[in-house]
Amino acid sequence: MKTQLSAKDIDELTEKARSLRIEILKMLTEAGSGHTGGSLSAADIVTVLYFYKMRHKPANPEWRERDRFILSKGHAAPVLYAALALSGYFDKALLKTLRKIGSPLQGHPCSCKLPGVEISTGSLGQGLSIANGIAMGIKMDGLSSRVYCLLGDGEIQEGQVWEAAMTAAHYRLDNLCAIIDNNGLQIDGHCCDVMHIEPIVNKWEAFGWHVIDIDGHDIKAILDALNKAETLKGKPTMIVARTIKGKGVSFFEGKVEYHGLAPTRDELEMALKELHR
């Protein structure tokens, strides 16, 4: 785990995030179905975690002292699979099998089938409780590992998220850092139209969390927030990452319909052109 970013680091991470997006688009096109928008919006956050911040050993996924990442918004499986593959957990060639019969790359992450996936997710609203339990266990063991949990902004409409919000604050889980991918969209439209979630920052503060509000596509801002979270004691931290759904591909950005649509072959070609520019 490193804490200071050089200009070169930023360039490298930006490049890595680009690679993640390319893999996401390719595997989704190959699969013919899956969640494009929410995978792309989380790509920068996941990049900083897997390729800079988190202590983990791809050759030893069960390493006891690893930091943990829980993808509570399990439909963004492609961004996790891309990060795991590029980290070296498994052969990149496997990405082509996403959603295919017999593949360990299930439509939503399955921990029994794919090493590196901490816990099966896909049913929204459940990840934060699991992250809490892990944070408690780590504290009991006196380990310094940190627990990261990525949630969708629509996802926080689930009641269980707020049960978990109380639990994390009550047990002072300062080894826990949650992140909301605040892309403003869910399936049926804008979050503010489907079910108002604002003011997000005030809500989490009122629940006893430290809250850091950032641009979720700014590599340096993401790392600064993750570092800051580590220094904040006595409370869990919530990073509200303002993002753009479909980020990186102009014709997917901010488009609600690309929540659950995979790119067509033509769209992939155009998207790759944009990303390689």
Added chain:
Amino acid sequence: MGERPQQSTPAAQSTVKKAIATRDAYGEALLELGRQRKDIVVLDADLSGSTKTGKFAKAFPDRFYNVGISEQDLIGTASGLSLTGKLPFASTFAVFETGRAWEQIRQTVCYSNLNVKLVATHSGITVGEDGASHQSVEDVALMRVLPNMTVIVPADAHETKQVIHAIADSYGPFYVRLGRAKVPVVMPDDYTFQISKSFTFHLGKDANIVAMGIMVSAALEAAKILRDEGIDVGVINMSTVKPLDNEALLKASSACRLIVTAEEHSIIGGLGSAVSEFLSENNPTKVLRIGIKDDFGCSGTSDELLHLYGLTADNLVRSIKEALA
């Protein structure tokens, strides 16, 4: 939750041996486990006095988590703890644990095959006066359908203690169904519980009752009455409802012409269903299911309710005679 001391049911009073609630045995077993192993952690959702996890909480405050009135969070937190190598026991009332948090149990505990022990109390109608909202007669059905899940319904306090120790030593998701009311101790002193092994008290030539939980005691009483009248009825304690003890069922069904299931649970999806499913495929035998007949419970004393819903030795006797006639 404030509670006055429990009255035992008349059925319990009539037996020679003492009557103890299975939840009390659970509280004690947790204490024993807490002393024996460092990895055990206990979670509750604001019912630790009633579920008896409170005893563990008092003895081992650093290994107890009360998550408040949030059953879904209870399951998720227990799951997370299991992911760090802890051995979590998560408890609340059966209706909330298996109902409110069913999907959390499915998606997280079972799909990821976690080492999480779900031990719920206040199952069935013997909850009594609180009424249907608190009486779970569907929980075994809800848990039995889940892959990776083992379902155990102990007959008495003696068996409960052994069950709790056995599941602590066995990897994977378990659901253990316990009760609020005192029940007679029916299992022999030298009985040893084994997961997925039933206990045959006696093999009958006319009929065999396959029972779970508090109905084992009623079945023993009924069998005695029937045997005194010359009808040879056996009793099997099928405490592991999933996976069933197939061998014992084949033996029992081959020995007689009527299998009777007895459960303090809906006859839809519970023990009666499980036994019928197995026998219809493997040794078609007439099965008479005694249990809650597609109904909710209601308020009353636990003994009144057992009579109202026909979960008594007398009703077993009557029903078996009719079915054999």
